[in-house]
Amino acid sequence: MSCPRNQALFGGLLCFFMVVLTVSSQGCDKSKCKGPIRYYEELGCKPNIKDGECCASSYDCTHLKNRSAHKCYVNGQEYNIGESLRNEDRSGPCDVACFCNFGYDKAAEFTCAQIDCPRIPVHQGCFLRRHLDSCCNEEEVCPKQNEKIEECSFNGTTYKHGEIFYPNERKMCQCSKSSNDDKKMEVVCRTLSCGIELRRSTELRENCPPVFLPHQLPSQSCSYEYKCQEDMDKVKSTSKSTGGNSQSREITDAMKCKFGNITMNIGDELSQKENDNVKCVCEVPPMPTCTKN
Template identity: 30%
Template sequence: MRMGAKRSVGLISVLAVALIGSALTDMGNECNMAGFYAELGCTALPGAADNSTVCPDAYTCPKLHPDPSMCYYRGVPYKDRSMIPQAEVKNPCSLACQCSVSGKPSFDCAAVDCVETFDDMQQECIKTYDLESCCSTGTVCGKDAVAALKTCEVDGKTYREGEAFEPKNSRKTCICTAQWNGTIDDSASCRDINCGLEIHYQDKLCQNCAPIFLGSDSVCPIAFTCPTNKSIVIRGLNLRGVSSQCVFWNMTLSVGDEVTVDEECTKCTCNVPPFVSCTKKIACNE
């Protein structure tokens, strides 16, 4: 939801009496905010662990939008109607991204429409992918043909040659190849996942809205949520003693605080400042 500069946001602070167990942040899960902050050029504050399973306590981020008449991507300013070089985008699903400053600066990209075909004979089929392609590049059908493909064992699952997968705690996307050696450092089989945060959510980032992740293991946010005049801050327990705070539009939250949002089945918390982060349940009855 976009909000005008003059619109005020009501802030109601509610003191919550919470059990210590529920106040603890789940730092044992993959730190999806680490990839989020890395893509924005933010730096982990000194003294905090920075790996795939433990989040730093907080980050410091550069000013993402110093000039409102320009678009910004990875610190580089773009004038109205100028395009980001495709080599800099590093995401095959974001093509021909052009700056637009009509209203709030944002990038408009060409839509990638993946047309998938289905086998009329209902044979056993798998779709195959290329590392630098957004859509599937082929199909292998037939029990014998599929069985003849090489396989890759990753995180307890078996992938056939040409299938795509994302190894846990890696923030990479990989393709199973005949040469797969089981390491994600192989540039011929894996590449870093680029969520295109500044391309697709530039206005939301500038408004200090919160990224929404689907479940606890997702790498890229599925959307952003912004506060409304009904948003309520629920004060929690800052058990880690982190002094940095989160900013949610014009609200300030301490680590452990939650804020209510309009999205169903979504919990938004100040876990790793300066952004509030949200997790949406995969199923509402979980």
């Protein structure tokens, strides 16, 4: 972006700030931000970002507190007990026969069919072919010698027709025939959902944070394990959480984490019990960030 030289002072300052904001937004890598960002985004929480900063200091998830325990919720939609999940609200092709049902403690939750896809061994020189919208329907393809298999190229890597691949933790892609010309090949991708509201409604109600594995980025990853409050859980305050100086400052509820019925200030950590390999720290409220050691 460039600015004309013959501008008034105000116009020049405005142009300067536009350049700064443009450069700042281009250099913002959300994957480096702290906190379970993908979790917040999927739940529709709103980020609180200070001017000029890349990462949110907290997220507003207050809309979750207004939900009825006798209804199911997903993608901003409300379901009554006994109502079946609509196709547009499915998180993936394996969400089959889902409906809103009474679950733990008589609270509403989605119940879905349990699907266990068989593992197909892939022999050397072969690959698995399936459709993006299929759950378990896949086949092993073993090209014959000198047989030409149509291919696609994506970010410098070649994939065979029907092959599924994951360029990152948020997308699943497939090399397939073009929808406009079946003589051409193209890469088709769809965004992956963590399915939090479908599978973790109890944890949401009880303020149980997601737990991430050591190799996962909480900002980008789905969690398949959650940590709920136990009787012996306590908060271990740090100098960072108490401010580190004698100046008193007001800490609003928006800048605190909630773990079960325990309130944590930023920097607070849950005391780890013996043989507990999960570390939980309040970094970006309202949920503590929990990772396995």
